[in-house]
Amino acid sequence: xxxxxxxxxxxxxxxxxxxxxxxxxxxxxxxxxxxxxxxxxxxxxxxxxxxxxxxxxxxxxxxxxxxxxxx
Amino acid sequence: xxxxxxxxxxxxxxxxxxxxxxxxxxxxxxxxxxxxxxxxxxxxxxxxxxxxxxxxxxxxxxxxxxxxxxxxxxxxxxxxxxxxxxxxxxxxxxxxxxxxxxxxxxxxxxxxxxxxxxxxxxxxxxxxxxxxxxxxxxxxxxxxxxxxxxxxxxxxxxxxxxxxxxxxxxxxxxxxxxx
Numbered sequence: 020x021x022x023x024x025x026x027x028x029x030x031x032x033x034x035x036x037x038x039x040x041x042x043x044x045x046x047x048x049x050x051x052x053x054x055x056x057x058x059x060x061x062x063x064x065x066x067x068x069x070x071x072x073x074x075x076x077x078x079x080x081x082x083x084x085x086x087x088x089x090x
Numbered sequence: 091x092x093x094x095x096x097x098x099x100x101x102x103x104x105x106x107x108x109x110x111x112x113x114x115x116x117x118x119x120x121x122x123x124x125x126x127x128x129x130x131x132x133x134x135x136x137x138x139x140x141x142x143x144x145x146x147x148x149x150x151x152x153x154x155x156x157x158x159x160x161x162x163x164x165x166x167x168x169x170x171x172x173x174x175x176x177x178x179x180x181x182x183x184x185x186x187x188x189x190x191x192x193x194x195x196x197x198x199x200x201x202x203x204x205x206x207x208x209x210x211x212x213x214x215x216x217x218x219x220x221x222x223x224x225x226x227x228x229x230x231x232x233x234x235x236x237x238x239x240x241x242x243x244x245x246x247x248x249x250x251x252x253x254x255x256x257x258x259x260x261x262x263x264x265x266x267x268x269x
Binding site: 021022023024025026027028029030031033035038042045046049050053054057060 | 098099100101103106108109110111112113114115116117135139141148168176177248249250251253254263
């Protein structure tokens with residue numbers, strides 16, 4: 020069972036307790052949402068990189084040369 | 091000279107790890123709060139983040155705007171925002187695929203935590219820089235907002251994509267007085 024550490028700032032006491040079912044479900048939902056977001060970002064970045072490479076190829080210049088043009 | 095920077099409490103994770111570090115009963119005797127975090131998650135990824143809640147507030151009361159530096163390409167970066175979230179976030183935490191025994195370091199500043207207005211926060215985080223895989227975010231700035239008016243009395247720091255903060259992860263909570 021996942022646990023959490025609780026620090027009582029008024030006494031300095033620390034205790035370790037099990038997460039509730041609700042807390043576990045919330046963290047799992049958050050994890051799934053983050054993973055979906057990460058995968059979407061990966062797909063977007065890969066598509067962008069592919070389009071960039073295709074454009075550079077079409078122009079017949081390297082990435083460094085493109086940067087030089089834009090500097 | 092007045093003591094304006096006081097350690098309120100700290101916690102270092104023991105063997106087996108934990109899914110969350112909670113600071114409860116935060117005293118109302120300071121002006122600002124500052125968290126200093128050194129965390130590593132167990133997710134099979136280079137990086138991770140922290141889910142943050144104030145006063146166990148679980149509604150869609152948080153928003154964030156962030157900038158991240160990406161280590162996979164020189165000069166590459168990411169930015170974005172989240173609104174109506176059920177957590178505030180802080181980046182950049184080391185994940186299980188980071189170099190062994192490295193930890194992501196985050197400083198989170200919460201000004202005027204007792205005020206009766208919305209609570210902004212600012213976090214700055216950096217993780218190890220040896221990885222080269224995609225999404226290897228290594229440095230991050232995040233402006234957060236908790237749109238509630240209650241004074242902050244507790245802070246919950248739970249795992250993002252991981253299931254555990256691993257052993258030796260640590261969190262230090264400081265109170266800062268303006269005089």
